[in-house]
Amino acid sequence: MSTAAPATIDDVEARLRERRYIGDRALATSIYLALKLEKPLFIEGEAGVGKTEAAKVMADVLGARLIRLQCYEGIDLAHAVYEWNYPRQLLHIRLLNESEDRRLAEREIFSQEFLLRRPLLDAIDNEDETPPVLLIDEIDRSDEEFEAFLLELLSDFQVSIPEIGTIKAKKPPFVVITSNRTREVHDALKRRCLYHWIDYPNLEKEVEIVRARAPEAADGLAREVAALVQGLRGMDLYKVPGVAETLDWARALAALGARSIDTSLVDATLGAALKYQEDLERVREKVPALVEQAKRA
Ligand SMILES: Nc1ncnc2c1ncn2[C@@H]1O[C@H](COP(=O)(O)OP(=O)(O)OP(=O)(O)O)[C@@H](O)[C@H]1O
Ligand SMILES: [Mg+2]
Incomplete structure (x- = not known):
């Protein structure tokens, strides 16, 4: 099965089908445009209509890695972007000789090596040949502050870590955001995306x-x-x-x-x-x- 970028809408539709995903023309068009315009695709619909599966199948269509961020109430940057690996940092400090330079050690423990990379950092700081598909699943479950943060991330595709600096995506991921519409997602976020509603099938x-x-x-x-x-x-x-x-x-x-x-x-x-x-x-x-x-x- 081909994994080159789909050339036409028909091509998208056919490749979804090859993977046993029955999408209609409208969904194939939205996917085609999102890829072409390099915009995130915002998919809304009732539970169990194939939103998550659409993103998974897209990763397969593109031959890309799927990076999934499952949203929930209270999700924060430590779970979504990065966190320092405290146990490892502590251990490193303990193992140091008294004689070694403390300042140097401090700089060391705030380097990439001591970073726990969560899905969003992983998607931004990717070295993949084909950019990954970033699935931000069920965004309606997260809080508004988190949404505001995503808005920023989706405009610049960069993450800033005070101790390290700004990390910018070499190749931005293809972003799919889903929502069950348990609450309305902010207009500012929707504006950055192409919107697609998946209805119950006939x-x-x-x-x-x-x-x-x-x-x-x-x-x-x-x-x-x-x-x-x-x-x-x-x-x-x-x-x-x-x-x-x-x-x-x-x-x-x-x-x-x-x-x-x-x-x-x-x-x-x-x-x-x-x-x-x-x-x-x-x-x-x-x-x-x-x-x-x-x-x-
Ligand atoms: N168009 C479709 N073609 C093939 N399989 C489908 C299609 N729509 C849904 N499915 C199947 O239905 C199941 C539910 O789909 P999925 O988990 O993607 O739904 P969802 O919209 O993400 O639901 P939820 O809102 O509950 O997370 C999956 O097993 C998926 O394979
Ligand atoms: Mg789902």
Whole structure:
């Protein structure tokens, strides 16, 4: 499989597919442009629609290293950029002879060798032949101060470490930022990126995804499961299933030897798709109707 930069939008789409990622034309266009314009790609969408996977597959398409920063509440620079390796610094000082120059030792312990490199520094200070793909995953979970810091990093692609100096990227990474939209990300950050919204797939696309990712499910089963999930997404649920759940469900049914769905099979495996007791209760009484509808689709 080729890993040269994709030459056209069709090329992006085809290479995603080769890696069993079913993206539509709009996503392929966004990726193509982000690469061409060297801008970060900001992907938003509901849970389990393939945001993280898109970045992983892109790294593979480009033959690049994937560097992932998983965001969470309270994430700080020590976890995202760098931290001094205190135990190692202490040890180094202890092992020094009394006679050795203390000032020299101090300079030594604040050098690259004593640095714990976290994902963002790793992505900036890379020596890779093909620049890495930097995935900043679920940015909506981080705090606003962290977002402000990212804004700066994404404009200059440099990190400054007081004891060492400024480190600038020789080759900027291809940045993919994802968000589940649990809160709005600041406009200033979005402005620096190309924006792409991934929606739930339609029936045809979801069948294709199941065929690509859960080939153990028979063709008819793949279609019925995809149709079932489409039905569930039309209901008023606390948490509607994403593509990840569709795949789990298809795999679960295939594991039970099913080649087609029926009411009792669906009832027994509902937990693959729904993860809240309230949703399970709400759906349970409608299973016969859902199954019938799915078989007609
Ligand atoms: N278009 C697609 N083609 C192939 N596989 C897909 C597609 N969309 C989703 N998947 C599969 O669905 C699963 C969930 O995808 P992923 O983890 O990327 O979702 P996400 O949008 O990052 O979700 P979350 O918001 O929960 O992190 C993965 O196993 C992925 O392979
Ligand atoms: Mg994800």
